[in-house]
Amino acid sequence: GAGVSQSPSNKVTEKGKDVELRCDPISGHTALYWYRQSLGQGLEFLIYFQGNSAPDKSGLPSDRFSAERTGGSVSTLTIQRTQQEDSAVYLCASSPLSGTGGSNQPQHFGDGTRLSIL
Amino acid sequence: SQKIEQNSEALNIQEGKTATLTCNYTNYSPAYLQWYRQDPGRGPVFLLLIRENEKEKRKERLKVTFDTTLKQSLFHITASQPADSATYLCALDEPGGYNKLIFGAGTRLAVHP
Numbered sequence: 001g002a003g004v005s006q007s008p009s010n011k012v013t014e015k016g017k018d019v020e021l022r023c024d025p026i027s028g029h030t031a032l033y034w035y036r037q038s039l040g041q042g043l044e045f046l047i048y049f050q051g052n053s054a055p056d057k058s059g060l061p062s063d064r065f066s067a068e069r070t071g072g073s074v075s076t077l078t079i080q081r082t083q084q085e086d087s088a089v090y091l092c093a094s095s096p097l098s099g100t101g102g103s104n105q106p107q108h109f110g111d112g113t114r115l116s117i118l
Numbered sequence: 119s120q121k122i123e124q125n126s127e128a129l130n131i132q133e134g135k136t137a138t139l140t141c142n143y144t145n146y147s148p149a150y151l152q153w154y155r156q157d158p159g160r161g162p163v164f165l166l167l168i169r170e171n172e173k174e175k176r177k178e179r180l181k182v183t184f185d186t187t188l189k190q191s192l193f194h195i196t197a198s199q200p201a202d203s204a205t206y207l208c209a210l211d212e213p214g215g216y217n218k219l220i221f222g223a224g225t226r227l228a229v230h231p
Contacts, residue, residue, distance in 0.1 A: 004161070031217060033218075035221075040223070041223055042122070042207065042221040042222050042223035042224060043162070043207070043209075043221040045218065045219075045220070048218060056218070091161050091162075093161070095217055104149075104150050104167060104169070104211075104217070105217050106152060106164035106167060107162075107164065107217070107219065108164070109161030109162050109163070110161050111159065111160050111161045112160075112161055
């Protein structure tokens with residue numbers, strides 16, 4: 001597709017359940033980011049993938065959160081044993097290049113998954 | 119750690135006027151700064167990037183300035199239109215050798231006919 005695609009667009013689940021959110025980046029983009037946006041708040045960085053390098057997981061709020069990126073393309077963000085404070089919009093972004101000397105690339109965002117924990 | 123401050127109050131202006139949004143940061147000066155637009159229910163969309171050695175950048179009706187002494191960027195929309203109504207986010211790069219951004223909470227702009 002032409003842009004970053006995220007699914008599902010909305011997810012409602014009960015507290016304690018596990019959820020998986022999916023991100024399809026723009027073809028050829030080597031960098032992929034996950035963010036969380038709570039109502040009226042800025043974007044909170046969660047995790048970053050770049051090519052075959054080890055991901056930067058420094059933004060993951062707890063060990064209930066994990067993410068993987070298979071084949072350098074599609075990524076899934078998994079939240080285990082969801083809590084009500086996990087309710088937010090989860091945004092994925094990709095960019096064509098990332099690295100020293102090439103760190104000025106805009107990020108291209110999907111429209112997010114709105115997660116609601118009951 | 120770096121903090122980004124954007125006016126949390128909505129900016130209401132009349133169509134045709136110039137909108138000016140402010141982004142202040144508190145710590146190190148970034149190598150570059152980006153502005154994004156976000157509409158309700160949508161992801162942010164990139165608008166402009168300005169580097170630390172650039173004072174000003176323009177794109178059509180948009181203008182961004184970057185003052186590393188004041189630790190401030192200003193985002194201007196001239197001849198504003200109701201379609202410009204959205205939330206505008208500024209983002210700064212974080213040192214680390216890759217394109218990691220810190221985002222402000224954004225300022226909502228409402229342009230009235």
